[in-house]
Amino acid sequence: MQWIPEGWRPRAIAVDIDGTITDSNKKIHLGAIEALRRLEDAGIPIILTTGNIRSITYGLWRFIGASGPMVCENGGVVWHPKWGEPIVRADGERAKRAAEQIASNLGVDAKGITTNAWRESEWCLFPNEDVDAIRDFINNSEFSDLEVVKTGFAIHLMEPHLSKAEGLAVALEKMGLKPSEILAVGDAPNDISLFEFVGHSVAVGGCFEELAAIANVVSPLQRGDTFIPLVDAILN
Numbered sequence: 001m002q003w004i005p006e007g008w009r010p011r012a013i014a015v016d017i018d019g020t021i022t023d024s025n026k027k028i029h030l031g032a033i034e035a036l037r038r039l040e041d042a043g044i045p046i047i048l049t050t051g052n053i054r055s056i057t058y059g060l061w062r063f064i065g066a067s068g069p070m071v072c073e074n075g076g077v078v079w080h081p082k083w084g085e086p087i088v089r090a091d092g093e094r095a096k097r098a099a100e101q102i103a104s105n106l107g108v109d110a111k112g113i114t115t116n117a118w119r120e121s122e123w124c125l126f127p128n129e130d131v132d133a134i135r136d137f138i139n140n141s142e143f144s145d146l147e148v149v150k151t152g153f154a155i156h157l158m159e160p161h162l163s164k165a166e167g168l169a170v171a172l173e174k175m176g177l178k179p180s181e182i183l184a185v186g187d188a189p190n191d192i193s194l195f196e197f198v199g200h201s202v203a204v205g206g207c208f209e210e211l212a213a214i215a216n217v218v219s220p221l222q223r224g225d226t227f228i229p230l231v232d233a234i235l236n
Helices: 030-041 052-066 092-106 114-118 130-138 164-175 189-197 222-236
Strands: 012-015 046-049 071-072 078-079 122-124 147-149 155-158 182-186 198-206 217-222
Touching: 012 030, 012 164, 030 046, 030 222, 046 164, 046 182, 052 071, 052 078, 052 114, 052 198, 071 130, 071 164, 078 122, 078 130, 078 164, 092 122, 092 155, 114 122, 114 164, 130 147, 130 155, 147 189, 164 189, 182 222, 198 222, 217 222
Parallel strands: 012 046, 012 182, 046 071, 182 198, 198 217
Antiparallel strands: 071 078, 122 155, 147 155
């Protein structure tokens, strides 16, 4: 199959973490990590672009040996260690207050997922909560402007200007790169804005149908298995 357009090579690759560089058991896919290191060795920076928090992203960034910036919390936090302080693009306290009101009215767990303890720009509820009921409540509350985005790992309560695309735009400006020069790889609805923003996109096998519908390429291989042939195509 043709993984990337003929005669095109990305100058950087924006890569989701959860569900993308993991296997079907949600563990890190070692083959994907080795493939990403090959891109770094070839001078193609890895930009981890994720809904996950900065501390987890930074740990993975270091162990991969990535060199690009990190776009965390769905574009709410953009950072590279060389920059000093992170660029935090929203106040997560408002999303937390929304979660507390949802809990009072719908009986969900306001504490949400474990990583909320370190979130800087958003708040995440457990993925098995009733997302339709949460959206209905939010739409009829003082928090009606907030976005409610469900991924395979959480229900994200986010300020409306936050998205992976907006976060990546900040990172690319600092890198001096254009969106058309970027390849994105992901698996979930929070990657839709990213796919619409960049030059080329690959959805991993097992992705959400909403993402497959807009991806340039849908991998026939599950999750992290996608990366070995994809990187082969880029480098060859």
